Amino acid sequence: MDKICLVTRNTHKAEEISAMLGEHELSVLDLNDIGYHDDIEEPFHTLYENAHIKAATIHKSYQIATLADDSGLFVEALNGQPGVRSARYAGDQATDEDNWQLLLRNMEGHVNRKAFFCTVVCFIHEGVAQFFEGKVHGTISKSSIGFEGFGYDPIFIPEASTKSFAQMTPQEKNSQSHRRKAIQLWLDYLKAQV
16 A cells, blocks of 8 residues: 545645654545545444545545544533534534634533543555544633634643643644544554554
């Protein structure tokens, strides 16, 4: 395997994952690179199912190794919301800021601010799917803090840190993020196959 398609159009996510690959000699493509412009529906209720449908759709059409992820922010006081619908929490056309602003409003009055990010990565190579999961626990801040990152980064403070993800450099965030943990498990799997 010398190339892999990251099943995303999110340039932030593609850059984040490419940086994590480091010295691995893989040619990394995204959906724009392979000319795939259709939307892939994510109708399922779990991160595993949504990651799988994305990876499987591209693998079946292009016969290329694929890596897809689905991530969510799960807030204890909100019974796990926004969860699987994190990217569309404030509506299908919502911006990142729309989503975290709604979350902050829904958190008003809640003392318990515990939450965790979870990423599930689905890797499909030669028709075989493998899954890798990463989690990071933390708390929801009471207001937006920082300007880096994307998604809910401005309102999430990981455990053992006083900074939100949006206050961290990309390197700081990547060293401890949920996506990093899932990708690292995948990289460990690849090494074991050599």
